[in-house]
Amino acid sequence: MAGAGSALLAPLRHGADVLGWLYADDPGTDPPPQATLRLSRRLCEHLADRLSRQQLAVALARSEASYRQLAESSHDAILTTDPLGRILYANPAARTLLTGERGGTLPPDASLLTWAADADQQALWQGLAAQVRGPAGSKSPIRTEVTVGEQRLEVQLGLLSGGTGGLLIMARDLSEHYRLLGQISQRGQELEAVALRRDELRTFLSLYTQAQEEERRRISRELHDETAQLLVAARRKLLRLEKQAPQAAPDITALADELSEIAAGVRRFARHLRPSVLDDLGLLPALEWLCAQARTPARLEVSGDEIRLSSVQEVTLFRLVGEALTNVDKHAGAASAAVRVTFSAQGIHTTVSDDGQGFDPAAAQACPLRGIWACWACANVPHWLAARWK
Numbered sequence: 001m002a003g004a005g006s007a008l009l010a011p012l013r014h015g016a017d018v019l020g021w022l023y024a025d026d027p028g029t030d031p032p033p034q035a036t037l038r039l040s041r042r043l044c045e046h047l048a049d050r051l052s053r054q055q056l057a058v059a060l061a062r063s064e065a066s067y068r069q070l071a072e073s074s075h076d077a078i079l080t081t082d083p084l085g086r087i088l089y090a091n092p093a094a095r096t097l098l099t100g101e102r103g104g105t106l107p108p109d110a111s112l113l114t115w116a117a118d119a120d121q122q123a124l125w126q127g128l129a130a131q132v133r134g135p136a137g138s139k140s141p142i143r144t145e146v147t148v149g150e151q152r153l154e155v156q157l158g159l160l161s162g163g164t165g166g167l168l169i170m171a172r173d174l175s176e177h178y179r180l181l182g183q184i185s186q187r188g189q190e191l192e193a194v195a196l197r198r199d200e201l202r203t204f205l206s207l208y209t210q211a212q213e214e215e216r217r218r219i220s221r222e223l224h225d226e227t228a229q230l231l232v233a234a235r236r237k238l239l240r241l242e243k244q245a246p247q248a249a250p251d252i253t254a255l256a257d258e259l260s261e262i263a264a265g266v267r268r269f270a271r272h273l274r275p276s277v278l279d280d281l282g283l284l285p286a287l288e289w290l291c292a293q294a295r296t297p298a299r300l301e302v303s304g305d306e307i308r309l310s311s312v313q314e315v316t317l318f319r320l321v322g323e324a325l326t327n328v329d330k331h332a333g334a335a336s337a338a339v340r341v342t343f344s345a346q347g348i349h350t351t352v353s354d355d356g357q358g359f360d361p362a363a364a365q366a367c368p369l370r371g372i373w374a375c376w377a378c379a380n381v382p383h384w385l386a387a388r389w390k
Contacts, residue, residue, distance in 0.1 A: 005029040008036070010044045014052040022047065076172045083165035085111045085129065097151075097171065112169075129167060132157045151175050206312065213315050217279070223270040231263035283314045287321055287339055294325045296354065297336050304343030317350060324352035332356025 001007070004025035012020040022044050026032070032040075071078045077094035081087055087110045092103045099106065112125045131142055141158030152174045160166035235256045242252045278286035284302060291298040309317070321339055328337045334356030342349045 001025055003027060006031060008032055008040055010040055012044050012048040012051060014048050019048055019051045019055075076170055079169050080160060081112060081167045081169070085113055085125075085167075087111055088166065094171070097153075097173065128155075128157055132159060132167060133165065145174065152178050209315075210312060220270040223266050228263050228266045228270070231259050231266065235259040235263070278314065278318055283309065283317065284341070286314075286318050287341065290318070290322050290325055291337075291339060294337065295329045296325070296332070296334050298325060298328075299336070299338055301338055301340045302343075303341070307343050307348060309348065317348070321350065321352060328352070328354045328356065332358070 005028045007023065007025035010022045011018050012022060022040060024032075024040065071089075071091045074091060075093055077091065077097045079087055079090040079094040079098075087106060090098065090106055090110075095104050095106055096102050098104070098110070112129075128142065128144070141156055143154070143156045145152065145154050147153070154172045154174050156170045158168045160168050238252055238256050238259065242249050245252070277289050284300070284306065288300050291300050325337065325339070328334055332354045334354035337352065337354040340351045340353070
């Protein structure tokens with residue numbers, strides 16, 4: 001600087017960082033002696049140490065403020081104690097947990113042992129603290145669950161840094177968690193009961209369907225083998241009377257024709273009730289018979305290698321196709337229909353289609369939302385009723 005004959009400029013270092021500079025000058029031009037250099041060096045070290053401590057203190061204060069802000073806003077209870085168990089710090093969640101009031105105030109002498117409701121809980125906390133302060137090399141945080149009153153807590157205990165013997169405790173209220181688990185378990189039991197009931201209903205419906213089909217088979221056999229045969233025998237006996245009473249021949253012939261029509265109707269009813277072709281020849285011949293019986297010209301289209309289904313499955317598919325062809329006859333106004341059966345490794349896929357007037361699926365789905373009486377205004381009501389109710 002102006003007026004200086006010689007000067008000393010030394011850096012104030014902290015590790016690899018330069019915190020500042022020490023400057024000194026002298027009017028003379030002689031270099032500073034060794035004693036001055038040693039004093040300058042020690043002064044630089046002292047100043048660098050003070051500056052680094054000040055920076056560390058500022059950083060520590062900022063870190064403590066940040067951690068305190070996190071602790072104050074945490075939903076988990078956070079508290080620290082001294083070696084005797086006296087509470088040094090408790091965040092709002094911990095004060096709420098300890099006092100039962102939101103953000104309540106703890107008394108000056110509050111400790112973990114006064115928090116415990118009875119001797120068993122006091123022994124529990126003393127045991128946990130002793131476990132955390134265990135032998136050297138095993139002083140690691142522990143995590144456990146404890147019950148305090150009606151609250152179920154997940155607690156983590158660890159030693160405070162610095163070797164003071166104090167504890168850092170974090171606790172989370174699991175009461176709501178266990179309440180939700182209880183509700184989920186109850187709901188699972190209810191769903192299991194519903195599933196069991198559904199399986200029982202399916203079993204009942206399956207047994208009912210089997211019994212119904214067996215009854216249809218029995219009635220069909222009786223109509224075909226007994227009633228129809230009796231009608232045929234009665235017609236033959238009636239025709240033999242024609243020779244004995246020539247004067248009543250026209251009436252006898254008319255009566256015989258009526259018996260023939262009745263016998264044909266009985267056979268037709270027996271076939272529709274339970275066609276023997278389904279039991280004797282299988283599903284595909286039975287579907288061909290359905291196509292031949294439909295009023296609308298229908299054809300059967302089969303692809304893939306045939307897979308023989310169980311008796312219940314064949315009867316179910318036979319009834320579905322028969323009902324679909326009946327709906328085509330009643331409502332579609334079609335010129336032709338097709339029953340397509342596709343066999344594959346995954347099973348069997350059956351489609352019944354026709355070239356009739358059809359209906360709008362979106363309008364059909366909207367009908368229940370508008371109400372049943374509004375559906376009568378729909379031009380395709382018969383189709384919707386058939387598809388929805390059959």
